Amino acid sequence: MAKRIESLTVTDNHRLNSEYFILTLLSPGTLPEMKPAQFAQVRVEGSPDTFLRRPISIHDADRENNTIRLLVQILGKGTETLSRLRQGDQLNIIYPLGNSFSMPLKGQKLLLAGGGCGIAPLLFMAKYLREKGFNIDFLLGFRNRDRVIEYEEYSSLGKVFLTTEDGSMGEKGFLTDHPVLKENRYEQVYCCGPEPMMKAVASWCRMTGAACEVSLENLMGCGIGACLCCVVDTVRGNLCTCIDGPVFNINDLKW
Amino acid sequence: MAKRIESLTVTDNHRLNSEYFILTLLSPGTLPEMKPAQFAQVRVEGSPDTFLRRPISIHDADRENNTIRLLVQILGKGTETLSRLRQGDQLNIIYPLGNSFSMPLKGQKLLLAGGGCGIAPLLFMAKYLREKGFNIDFLLGFRNRDRVIEYEEYSSLGKVFLTTEDGSMGEKGFLTDHPVLKENRYEQVYCCGPEPMMKAVASWCRMTGAACEVSLENLMGCGIGACLCCVVDTVRGNLCTCIDGPVFNINDLKW
Amino acid sequence: MVNLGFSIGDLRFRNPVLTASGTFGYGSEFDDFMDVSRLGGIVVKGTTLEPREGNPYPRMAETPSGMLNSVGLQNKGIDYFGKYIYPRISEYDTNVIVNVNGSYVDDYVALAERLNSFDRIPAIELNISCPNVKMGGMAFGTNLGSAREVTRAVRAVYMKKLIVKLSPNVTNIVDFALAVEEEGADAVSLINTLLGMVVDVKRMKPALSTITGGLSGPAVRPVALRMVWQVARAVKIPVIGMGGIMNTDDALQFILAGASAIQVGTASFIDPLASVKILEGIEKYLTDKGISDISDIKGYINR
Amino acid sequence: MVNLGFSIGDLRFRNPVLTASGTFGYGSEFDDFMDVSRLGGIVVKGTTLEPREGNPYPRMAETPSGMLNSVGLQNKGIDYFGKYIYPRISEYDTNVIVNVNGSYVDDYVALAERLNSFDRIPAIELNISCPNVKMGGMAFGTNLGSAREVTRAVRAVYMKKLIVKLSPNVTNIVDFALAVEEEGADAVSLINTLLGMVVDVKRMKPALSTITGGLSGPAVRPVALRMVWQVARAVKIPVIGMGGIMNTDDALQFILAGASAIQVGTASFIDPLASVKILEGIEKYLTDKGISDISDIKGYINR
Numbered sequence A, B: 001m002a003k004r005i006e007s008l009t010v011t012d013n014h015r016l017n018s019e020y021f022i023l024t025l026l027s028p029g030t031l032p033e034m035k036p037a038q039f040a041q042v043r044v045e046g047s048p049d050t051f052l053r054r055p056i057s058i059h060d061a062d063r064e065n066n067t068i069r070l071l072v073q074i075l076g077k078g079t080e081t082l083s084r085l086r087q088g089d090q091l092n093i094i095y096p097l098g099n100s101f102s103m104p105l106k107g108q109k110l111l112l113a114g115g116g117c118g119i120a121p122l123l124f125m126a127k128y129l130r131e132k133g134f135n136i137d138f139l140l141g142f143r144n145r146d147r148v149i150e151y152e153e154y155s156s157l158g159k160v161f162l163t164t165e166d167g168s169m170g171e172k173g174f175l176t177d178h179p180v181l182k183e184n185r186y187e188q189v190y191c192c193g194p195e196p197m198m199k200a201v202a203s204w205c206r207m208t209g210a211a212c213e214v215s216l217e218n219l220m221g222c223g224i225g226a227c228l229c230c231v232v233d234t235v236r237g238n239l240c241t242c243i244d245g246p247v248f249n250i251n252d253l254k255w
Numbered sequence C, D: 001m002v003n004l005g006f007s008i009g010d011l012r013f014r015n016p017v018l019t020a021s022g023t024f025g026y027g028s029e030f031d032d033f034m035d036v037s038r039l040g041g042i043v044v045k046g047t048t049l050e051p052r053e054g055n056p057y058p059r060m061a062e063t064p065s066g067m068l069n070s071v072g073l074q075n076k077g078i079d080y081f082g083k084y085i086y087p088r089i090s091e092y093d094t095n096v097i098v099n100v101n102g103s104y105v106d107d108y109v110a111l112a113e114r115l116n117s118f119d120r121i122p123a124i125e126l127n128i129s130c131p132n133v134k135m136g137g138m139a140f141g142t143n144l145g146s147a148r149e150v151t152r153a154v155r156a157v158y159m160k161k162l163i164v165k166l167s168p169n170v171t172n173i174v175d176f177a178l179a180v181e182e183e184g185a186d187a188v189s190l191i192n193t194l195l196g197m198v199v200d201v202k203r204m205k206p207a208l209s210t211i212t213g214g215l216s217g218p219a220v221r222p223v224a225l226r227m228v229w230q231v232a233r234a235v236k237i238p239v240i241g242m243g244g245i246m247n248t249d250d251a252l253q254f255i256l257a258g259a260s261a262i263q264v265g266t267a268s269f270i271d272p273l274a275s276v277k278i279l280e281g282i283e284k285y286l287t288d289k290g291i292s293d294i295s296d297i298k299g300y301i302n303r
Ligand SMILES: Cc1cc2nc3c(=O)[nH]c(=O)nc-3n(C[C@H](O)[C@H](O)[C@H](O)COP(=O)(O)OP(=O)(O)OC[C@H]3O[C@@H](n4cnc5c(N)ncnc54)[C@H](O)[C@@H]3O)c2cc1C
Pocket: A039, A050, A054, A055, A056, A057, A058, A070, A071, A072, A073, A074, A075, A076, A077, A078, A079, A080, A117, A120, A121, A216, A217, A218, A219, A220, A246, D202
């Protein structure tokens, strides 16, 4: 899985709502091999205030058409600039970066849990798992009904359990409030989202004995292990989110 | 003539050749009063390397439609970014800035001489003079036939004499090589272009006793007289190109 | 109503947004765009006893997120100022501060003495940090002994508020702040420009006629902020922070780090309205947060 | 064929493009993108005697045209380096230089002594300018006496080429360059990062866990270039320039100002190929101009 720097062509920029959009990018050659939870370091051109690249997960890959998709949340100047990309524009990225979710054991009961832009790597993971013959449940959390994105996409890959903070769709509350967690005995959980959410899921897993991997979202200088800025404090000392992660087993974290 | 900051809408971006383009900009209100040789300080958005505004002459103004036109030469990162503006984009400018060419005396024989993007203010000036009933000759210099721009426009306002460095159109050589300078006795010359060209025209004027005003193109920090960066060494000491100029009588310069 | 004001001794400023010397002319350059009197104050161009032509063109170069200048204190001297500029500038209903420069201690002293008699000038900013003059300027601001000497001498003759503007081109700016505080400065302002340079590769020559110049703009902001934080923790007098402040967020960084007020410099070139926008932005920020007095957030990060 | 090489004493570099410590890992991070052996040299991560965990997260903040870091010399120590990294890094056909750090003079000395025996390490870069450690680092590089002392002590034990990396956070960097030259440094490299700070206004807290950090990237380039120019005119030993070099043009600015070589730092984060692109760009520039030896343009602006 050699990393590469490549300028891809934007073939689509699809706006999901005021906050989210999906970029479809065409590689000039054949896509590299990629694994779920890997990410790309995206160069934001034309934004005077974004000096560094921005890490964005591989949301989806279409090997036949050599396209990848990125699901992006508008958070600041970088993502705002990306949201204005138009068909035909070029986007320079370094990819694929980082480790990936581990494979579950045969027959394990799996949960993919995520919230906000943290749901991005879960789609790729779900497709991967489906190919290997696993059944999956999703547990996805959003602020409210209007924020729910890609419900159909995920529904086509597994059962989707939803929470919204205001209860306007699915269960009211946070992810860990969802009754499905009481009704089922998940053995392996893959999780990505805001840190408080991941911490809540992690402690639920610890309680129930489920294995749990989380994909972290630290600030990154380089994305390739060269700057040591993206560290996370683990039981094995400071590790780099970009090369030792983004996926960590919660047992390695000091959460 | 109060200066103002305003975001104008790009209604057209017309490419003349590989080096030149003309932006048509629509003011959201009524255009301010403007005089020939005045300029705008243009904010270049989306270019990480252009921190300061760029001074660009008012090439033309259409008071009925509240549009102005800027003739721009692609020279570096700022003008390159401007060249990619599309219809509907906004452009923030401060205008109108600077002094202007003085009015000629009745009946004077006039020459408007320019080269490169220096021809920009001459169009506005020519229209202005025509309104006041003056006849004008243009003496315009370009590198070669392919570089000749706006020949028709200028021809509709006066007689156009051309030089190209390689002789592929008009007379071969530099502006001051043109025979029209020997054949005519111009009394007032308005000139804008690269410094060596303006200096040559200036010394020709000194020789023949023609009055001569040149519009200078210094590096500018602010364009409004606040930074004192744009100075030109005159007989009255350092003056600011942005507020004491851009037009100077050659007798005031130490050329 | 939010209280935005601050004081240097008994001199009251209605809000903490000032403009930086050399970047706002004499105010009048901005009259077309805004009501200058809304600002907490304006610091006018660097002024000297005698007229100065400044350095030869080119005096400016653009840099990544910044600019280099070597204007070199071009100004018409104090006589001209008194006669032609002072009457006009006195019309502003805000604190007009003169930025005072000299080649020798005596120059500073003579100029400060003259300024005592200008009723509408309640304070001077002693510029011991100009990097663009051969004599004086930064030489005073990078040597502790000289910084003390010139501050002491001016303090002895100047009756109103004395602000000393510090140079960032030193190993330890806190030493300088403490020294001038001890010598009687009523406030310090920082930073002046960082000494920098650009080479024009095409012409294979320095971009500036003076080779080196002063770097300003957002590029220097992290350095400026660090110095303001260091100084604000060390001195008791008010600290006026500046260096690359472009918007409200930037200004708040300085106030959270301990500045009592800020100056807007290079930003005014890019957006002549920058200073008033920042003023409005700070007011909105405090209102939104339900904070009634700006002093409540001053130095907040140290708590 | 253009001659791009330069030498530090009898140590030959095939070209003047090196990578800066802390920004290029141990080279291997870049193997996927380029042939690291094409470079004139690589300076590996800051190394200490004992393993170090560095500073807590967050250690980084983006700034206008730059970044702030406070990594704090995280590394696994010289033993680990010798055992696991050295064998791998020795495969590169270029000069591999180790960036040497310590809290006390004795640390530097012990580490330098150890490095004598690493055959494939022809030089060390003495880092007396790290702003991100509580002890040592910049403390050595901002005090003339200490700078002298540590250089002298290391020189006494280290047999190969000694490069001393200077701090820009000083009033007069030339004094430091002259001092370490006198103490036997074979070359100087500059600049390390400028001490800076960012406040996160939303959280009302410093952006970095360490409050202050080191500023790098194009923002600092004018300051770096000025210092390189000043130092190159003062010392006789080679000067390795760095600070915000992103492309060929930037690199040429430093060489025209007197640098014998340059290091590419932060640029490698934005474009991992920056160093080789700059190398190719310099070669093309000289070829196009018909210049056969890069030394012909070194310090050209001083002529
Ligand atoms: C491995 C990885 C994968 C990611 N995948 C995705 C993805 O698929 N889709 C997506 O939308 N985003 C993803 N992110 C997050 C994304 O990188 C940030 O949202 C983006 O960099 C913000 O850039 P900006 O310029 O818009 O915001 P900025 O203007 O830089 O920042 C806006 C605000 O957000 C905060 N912020 C920015 N980045 C981070 C961060 N990484 N962690 C915490 N706070 C931050 C800043 O401190 C600031 O307050 C991922 C991050 C990592 C590390």
